[in-house]
Amino acid sequence: MADLPGRVRAGRAEPPVRVTGVTTLPDRRLLLVHAHPDDETIGTGSTMAHYAAAGAHVTLVTCTLGEEGEIHVPELAQLAAAEADQLGGYRIGELAAACAALGVTDHRFLGGAGRYRDSGMMGLATNEHPRAFWQADLDEAAGHLVEIMREIRPQVLITYDENGFYGHPDHIQAHRVAMRAVELAAAEGFAPAKVYWTAMPLSVLEAGMTEFTESADNPFVGIEDVAELPFGTPDEQIAARIDATDQHAAKQAAMRAHATQIPHNSWLYAIAGNFGAEFIGVEYYTLAVGEKGPGSGPYAWEDDLFAGLPDVGPDRAPVTAAGLR
Numbered sequence: 001m002a003d004l005p006g007r008v009r010a011g012r013a014e015p016p017v018r019v020t021g022v023t024t025l026p027d028r029r030l031l032l033v034h035a036h037p038d039d040e041t042i043g044t045g046s047t048m049a050h051y052a053a054a055g056a057h058v059t060l061v062t063c064t065l066g067e068e069g070e071i072h073v074p075e076l077a078q079l080a081a082a083e084a085d086q087l088g089g090y091r092i093g094e095l096a097a098a099c100a101a102l103g104v105t106d107h108r109f110l111g112g113a114g115r116y117r118d119s120g121m122m123g124l125a126t127n128e129h130p131r132a133f134w135q136a137d138l139d140e141a142a143g144h145l146v147e148i149m150r151e152i153r154p155q156v157l158i159t160y161d162e163n164g165f166y167g168h169p170d171h172i173q174a175h176r177v178a179m180r181a182v183e184l185a186a187a188e189g190f191a192p193a194k195v196y197w198t199a200m201p202l203s204v205l206e207a208g209m210t211e212f213t214e215s216a217d218n219p220f221v222g223i224e225d226v227a228e229l230p231f232g233t234p235d236e237q238i239a240a241r242i243d244a245t246d247q248h249a250a251k252q253a254a255m256r257a258h259a260t261q262i263p264h265n266s267w268l269y270a271i272a273g274n275f276g277a278e279f280i281g282v283e284y285y286t287l288a289v290g291e292k293g294p295g296s297g298p299y300a301w302e303d304d305l306f307a308g309l310p311d312v313g314p315d316r317a318p319v320t321a322a323g324l325r
């Protein structure tokens, strides 16, 4: 169901026309649950662009507005939380531009924009803000996500591992909320068939450290061993490797859209420049829920998050949007 804008005729506005209709969603539906604007791009941007380009329905749910982020655009410094506290609203626009670059049209904020606030880094006073996502009631927050699942019926969900990939409270909370929502949806019979967590194989980290040793812009500076990093997964525990190198330009455009967060001289761009599209266009996942599909290579990594799913294809009953089922 959609509200059309009010029509103006003979100088008088008429009330909006409610159109009742059934929208058939694509066969393959992917839901991503992220903590802040920019996480979708940095962690999963190539995957999102890859599936959007392939005609899948890609839904992004962002849990906070990222109000506590640093600001890398000097002209916007006074938007900061301690000053005008307008960064969150500004980042809505950055996220919209990033989604456009990735080809993703279905984007929502958990509970609506501004419902949950960026909690800031672990241990800071911002963790205690009454709207901080870290303080969110788990079932209430998960309930918002269940409603989206009920509407979209995603077969595949992507979020973070229990450490939120690197320990940020909002990432940990996004994990908890997503996993609780999967549990609640399962009880109603529409849980995603597969749940993936973002991951970085140790072999890729090791290769990156080696490549960057000679670089002036080394993000691993001061780190002797990958074991010191707060992330990194043994290769044999990785389930899927999504090669979206053909989407690396989309991901870079989305990164540029998050200008307050990613400085133009960031090592993230240096990665793309120095080491080619693979470092930016290939993303990895562990499988937390569901059956692993067929894959290839030494660890039989899937090359498709929908691999092995029985209900993807022309024979599957169509799913309709707008709750009309």
Ligand SMILES: [Zn+2]
Pocket: 035, 036, 039, 168, 171
């Ligand atoms: Zn984040």
